[in-house]
Amino acid sequence: MRRIWLLALRDLRLEVRDRLGVLSALAFLFVNLFVMALALGPEEGTLRRAAPGVLWVALAFLSTLLATRAFGRETEEGTLDDLLLVPGSKEWVYFGKLLFQLLVLLPLALLALFGAAGFFHVPLERGGALFLTLALGSLGYASVATFYAGLLSRLRGREVLLPLLLFSLVVPVVLASVRATAGVAEGLPLGEVAPWWQLLLVFDLVYVTASALLFPLVMEG
Amino acid sequence: MQKTASLSRPDGLTWAFLALGVLLLPLGLYLALAAPPDANQGYLVRIMYLHVPTAWVGYLAFFVTFLYSLLYLFRQDPRHDRIAAASAEIGLVFMGLALVTGMLWARPTWGVYWTWEPRLTTTAILFAVYVGYFLLRGAIEDPELRRKAAAAVGVLGFLNVPISYMSVKWWRSLHQTQSIDLTTGKIHMAPEMLQVLLFHLAVFTLLYLGFVRFRGLVAALEEAKEEA
Numbered sequence: 321m322r323r324i325w326l327l328a329l330r331d332l333r334l335e336v337r338d339r340l341g342v343l344s345a346l347a348f349l350f351v352n353l354f355v356m357a358l359a360l361g362p363e364e365g366t367l368r369r370a371a372p373g374v375l376w377v378a379l380a381f382l383s384t385l386l387a388t389r390a391f392g393r394e395t396e397e398g399t400l401d402d403l404l405l406v407p408g409s410k411e412w413v414y415f416g417k418l419l420f421q422l423l424v425l426l427p428l429a430l431l432a433l434f435g436a437a438g439f440f441h442v443p444l445e446r447g448g449a450l451f452l453t454l455a456l457g458s459l460g461y462a463s464v465a466t467f468y469a470g471l472l473s474r475l476r477g478r479e480v481l482l483p484l485l486l487f488s489l490v491v492p493v494v495l496a497s498v499r500a501t502a503g504v505a506e507g508l509p510l511g512e513v514a515p516w517w518q519l520l521l522v523f524d525l526v527y528v529t530a531s532a533l534l535f536p537l538v539m540e541g
Numbered sequence: 542m543q544k545t546a547s548l549s550r551p552d553g554l555t556w557a558f559l560a561l562g563v564l565l566l567p568l569g570l571y572l573a574l575a576a577p578p579d580a581n582q583g584y585l586v587r588i589m590y591l592h593v594p595t596a597w598v599g600y601l602a603f604f605v606t607f608l609y610s611l612l613y614l615f616r617q618d619p620r621h622d623r624i625a626a627a628s629a630e631i632g633l634v635f636m637g638l639a640l641v642t643g644m645l646w647a648r649p650t651w652g653v654y655w656t657w658e659p660r661l662t663t664t665a666i667l668f669a670v671y672v673g674y675f676l677l678r679g680a681i682e683d684p685e686l687r688r689k690a691a692a693a694v695g696v697l698g699f700l701n702v703p704i705s706y707m708s709v710k711w712w713r714s715l716h717q718t719q720s721i722d723l724t725t726g727k728i729h730m731a732p733e734m735l736q737v738l739l740f741h742l743a744v745f746t747l748l749y750l751g752f753v754r755f756r757g758l759v760a761a762l763e764e765a766k767e768e769a
Contacts, residue, residue, distance in 0.1 A: 464697065471690050481680055488669035489697060492704055495662075526700055534696060537614040538689050 323406075327416030332423050334393060342424065345385050349432055352378040357439035364441050371440035372501035376494050379432055380461065383425055384483045387465035390417045391473035400473060410536035414466065418528070421462040429454045442505050449504045449513065456520040457497030460527055461490050467531035471538050493527075496520045551758055558751030565744045572737045579734075588646040590737060594745035596639035596664075602632025602749060603671065603702050610695030613688060619764065620757075622688040625695050626678065627756035631749060633671045640664060663705035670698040 335341060356374045361367055394400040403413050433454060437444050444450065468485055472478040500516035551559075569590070579586035609625035612618070643661070644654045655661065674694045681687035730738070 467693070467697075471693055474686065475681060477680060481677060484676060485673045485694065488666055488673050489694075489701075491666045491669075492663070492701065527697070530697060530700070534614065534693050538693050 323412045324416045324419060327403075327413065328419035328423060331390070331393070331417070331420040335389070335420075335424060341386075341389055342428075345382055346428060346431065348385065349378055349382050349428060350435055352381060353432065353435045353439050367440045368442065368505070371436050371442045372498045372505060374440065375432060375436045375442075375501065376457065376498050378436075379425075379429055379458070380487070380490070380494055382428060382432070383421070383458070383461050383465055384486055386421060386424055386428075387462075387469040387486070388479060388482060389424075390421055390466055391469045395473050404539055410539060411532045413539070414470065414532050414535040417470065418462055418466045421466050422458060425458050425462055426455065429458050443507075446504055446507075449510060450501065452517065453497055453500045453504060453520075456517060456524060457493060457500075460493035460497075460520060460523045463524065463527040463531050464490050467535060470535060493520065493523050496523065549762065551755055555751055555754040555758070558747050558754065560751075562744055562748035562751055565740075565747070569737075569741045569744045572740060576734055576737045577731070582650065585646065585649060586734075588642055590741050592639055592642040592646060593738060594741045595635045595642060597742055598745050598749045599632050599636035599639055599667075600702055600706065601746070602628045602635060602753075603667070603699055605753070606632065606695045607699035607702075610692035610699075613692045614696070619684075619688065620761075622692065623760040623764070624753065624757050626691065627753050627760055629671050629674055629695065630756060631752050633668070633675070635745075635749070636664070636668050636671070640668065660705065663701065667698075667701045667705050670694070670701055674698060 353374065356370070356378070357367060360370050360374075391400065394403065404410055430451070433442075433444075433450060436442050465482075465486055468482055469478075472481055472485075475481065496516050496519045500513050500520065503513040503516065504510075573587050573590035576587065576590070578584045605628040606625045609621045609628065613621040613625060640661075643664075647656070648654050674691060677694055678687055678691050681690055
């Protein structure tokens with residue numbers, strides 16, 4: 321457990337020190353939202369209806385951008401093998417990287433939500449429910465993204481391959497997240513949104529467990 | 542030398558599966574054309590005799606890929622990887638056929654070839670996952686890494702199969718619910734139609750078994766040539 325934290329915090333510190341990565345991701349996110357709002361606007365009803373879809377597509381793009389960063393630094397410095405050589409099981413590397421992804425992704429997702437609220441007139445009254453959706457969706461996305469980033473980290477052309485593989489696999493997560501966000505934003509009773517959260521939770525559990533179990537098998541050798 | 546000689550030809554079982562499948566297929570088609578028209582859909586229902594078995598073989602093939610991908614990850618035996626890849630390839634073809642036959646049926650029934658309805662969407666995603674599987678295989682040169690990466694996709698991608706299968710139930714949608722419900726064992730279909738459908742399912746499964754064994758052999762030959 322301590323190892324996981326140490327790894328995630330180390331990566332986070334490096335990322336914050338570097339600044340360029342997070343800032344460019346943030347800029348990308350806002351340009352994305354802005355252009356979509358410009359293309360769909362200015363009618364308020366249309367914007368509001370499109371908002372959940374735009375928000376999650378923007379987040380999906382964002383997290384593919386971020387996913388390569390989880391292992392990017394390790395491959396550049398050639399330190400991935402050192403990490404994997406630490407005695408004991410290797411799942412912790414996966415969990416550490418996943419935690420790092422979430423620590424970067426969640427604040428950015430929150431900013432994206434505010435951005436969407438501004439550009440697309442999404443009501444924020446039920447912030448708790450929206451945040452729950454963001455957290456569940458981000459976890460589902462980050463779990464697979466981190467796994468693939470690790471798997472492809474030793475490859476040339478990983479920047480192109482990763483989104484290709486990732487998008488088809490996480491579409492269920494994006495779909496469920498969009499539906500849940502739309503439900504909350506439209507003011508449906510939470511009981512009607514709950515099935516989507518359950519579905520997201522099931523995805524998260526399955527993807528995280530499957531990825532954590534497969535990770536050592538794929539990374540060794 | 543001895544080994545390659547025995548490798549270079551399909552064995553009796555492969556031939557038996559293929560021959561049975563190919564011989565019984567025309568009979569199945571005859572039965573499908575002779576089957577009574579549906580009360581609601583009329584003669585259009587006959588597309589189902591191709592649509593359901595192709596989708597079934599697609600799911601079955603992806604399941605086999607899933608199993609052999611897992612086996613490969615644990616045993617690291619290239620043979621398992623070859624079967625997984627062969628099965629994924631056949632699954633992709635049959636899933637494509639299921640999509641096409643579904644679209645041909647949808648046009649006269651729903652009025653459109655394609656609609657973004659959960660079953661169709663999840664099936665299209667499933668198709669995309671396995672297209673990704675082959676993109677990945679093509680992109681990695683190191684054989685061992687290629688096999689591992691493909692196995693990972695084979696395992697994770699399969700998670701979409703139950704979603705696709707259950708989608709008609711989870712989102713009460715436009716698509717027909719299952720005629721043979723595997724989760725409850727209930728059957729909603731006239732017996733004479735069911736018999737024909739089951740016959741087709743059996744024929745397509747035989748063909749699948751034959752194809753997989755054949756494709757696995759071809760893959761083995763390719764690999765042997767690569768190594769030589």
